[in-house]
Amino acid sequence: MKEVIQMFKNISLRIQMTILTTLILVIVSVILTVTSVYNVNQTLVAPMYSALTTAPSFIESGQYLDSTNPYMYEIDQSIEFMMPVESIVSLSYAEEVIAAGTSSFRLSAFGSMILIIIVAAGFIYYVLGKFLNPVKQLSDEIELINEKRLSQRLIGFNTSGELQELSHSFNMMLDRLDRAFESQKRFSSDAAHELKTPLTVLKTKLDVLEMDANVEIDDYQNFVEVAKKQTERMINLVDHLFILSAQQDYELSDEVYLDYVFIDILEDLKTAIESKNLTVEYEPCDITMTSNQIMLTHAFSNLIQNAIKYNHDKGSIAIRTSVEEQSLIVEVIDTGIGIPKEQSEHIFNAFYCVDPSRSRKFGGAGLGLAITKDVIERHQGTIEYLPNSDGGSIFKVILPI
Numbered sequence: 562m563k564e565v566i567q568m569f570k571n572i573s574l575r576i577q578m579t580i581l582t583t584l585i586l587v588i589v590s591v592i593l594t595v596t597s598v599y600n601v602n603q604t605l606v607a608p609m610y611s612a613l614t615t616a617p618s619f620i621e622s623g624q625y626l627d628s629t630n631p632y633m634y635e636i637d638q639s640i641e642f643m644m645p646v647e648s649i650v651s652l653s654y655a656e657e658v659i660a661a662g663t664s665s666f667r668l669s670a671f672g673s674m675i676l677i678i679i680v681a682a683g684f685i686y687y688v689l690g691k692f693l694n695p696v697k698q699l700s701d702e703i704e705l706i707n708e709k710r711l712s713q714r715l716i717g718f719n720t721s722g723e724l725q726e727l728s729h730s731f732n733m734m735l736d737r738l739d740r741a742f743e744s745q746k747r748f749s750s751d752a753a754h755e756l757k758t759p760l761t762v763l764k765t766k767l768d769v770l771e772m773d774a775n776v777e778i779d780d781y782q783n784f785v786e787v788a789k790k791q792t793e794r795m796i797n798l799v800d801h802l803f804i805l806s807a808q809q810d811y812e813l814s815d816e817v818y819l820d821y822v823f824i825d826i827l828e829d830l831k832t833a834i835e836s837k838n839l840t841v842e843y844e845p846c847d848i849t850m851t852s853n854q855i856m857l858t859h860a861f862s863n864l865i866q867n868a869i870k871y872n873h874d875k876g877s878i879a880i881r882t883s884v885e886e887q888s889l890i891v892e893v894i895d896t897g898i899g900i901p902k903e904q905s906e907h908i909f910n911a912f913y914c915v916d917p918s919r920s921r922k923f924g925g926a927g928l929g930l931a932i933t934k935d936v937i938e939r940h941q942g943t944i945e946y947l948p949n950s951d952g953g954s955i956f957k958v959i960l961p962i
Contacts, residue, residue: 759791
């Protein structure tokens with residue numbers, strides 16, 4: 562039985578629908594034909610047999626009462642009945658005629674049923690071919706789309722109904738895939754560029770040392786400093802790339818006490834804060850939430866690190882928390898250099914740098930905010946940038962609690 566079902570699934574949709582429709586037609590036709598034959602037997606044939614079998618016995622006997630009068634028969638020696646001789650029909654002959662007619666009707670009914678089923682099955686197969694032709698066209702167009710032709714869209718399926726919805730949904734899926742592939746290509750290109758830059762600097766320094774016949778100790782010291790700086794830059798980039806790849810799957814099952822998160826971050830960044838003489842304002846919020854503590858800590862740490870790196874000397878940082886309608890709101894506010902309005906909508910893109918020279922100065926690769934945004938969204942939250950009216954930046958995070 563399983564083999565039959567599997568075989569049925571492997572045939573084309575057109576044949577499947579034809580078989581199912583024909584089966585339904587056969588069942589309905591058989592029921593109607595059997596009902597018709599039964600009704601004929603009950604309403605016509607049965608009464609005729611009943612009338613013949615209950616007729617007076619004189620019809621069979623044929624005994625005359627008076628030889629001079631052909632219209633008189635003797636019935637039980639006491640009843641007289643008048644009937645023309647031309648109307649007398651043999652009972653056996655009448656039964657044969659009725660039986661033959663009934664048999665002919667049955668053969669005609671079932672033969673017509675079979676003929677109708679065959680013709681109807683062919684017609685159904687033909688009509689389904691016409692109706693399913695757009696589906697075949699849709700399938701043919703989909704087969705032409707691959708990773709190199711994601712910009713192609715399904716057109717010509719503007720008819721109303723499920724097919725239009727299917728083509729529209731498929732086009733929307735292609736839009737998402739196209740954006741994902743483009744983002745992946747751009748990410749790979751940017752990652753390669755970021756890794757190539759420090760390697761190029763190191764190679765240039767090595768070439769200079771190789772061509773210089775009178776290399777002094779200061780040249781070697783300079784090379785070591787450059788190599789150390791570029792190596793740290795590559796390590797930082799690789800760390801960020803590792804974090805991005807590790808974010809594909811992690812559980813949100815930790816009970817996180819938010820005050821501990823911010824206290825630990827500020828303690829880890831204490832040296833950087835003191836080096837710029839920054840003032841940090843943070844009021845404990847006494848909030849506990851379910852999340853991934855490591856990733857959430859990394860996300861808020863990125864925001865606070867940016868607030869430190871891009872702040873002015875003797876500037877300030879404020880970390881404010883509040884709860885509104887079952888949502889936690891965290892604002893990281895700094896008095897730094899800020900972000901131009903026309904560039905603020907791109908800052909969460911991977912490898913995007915507002916000022917590439919400034920990013921190189923601080924050792925950034927443009928991945929911190931991209932990682933932060935991904936972490937926040939995986940926690941079903943949102944993050945947005947707002948300009949600080951006093952100068953600087955405000956990053957507003959909203960998380961469900």
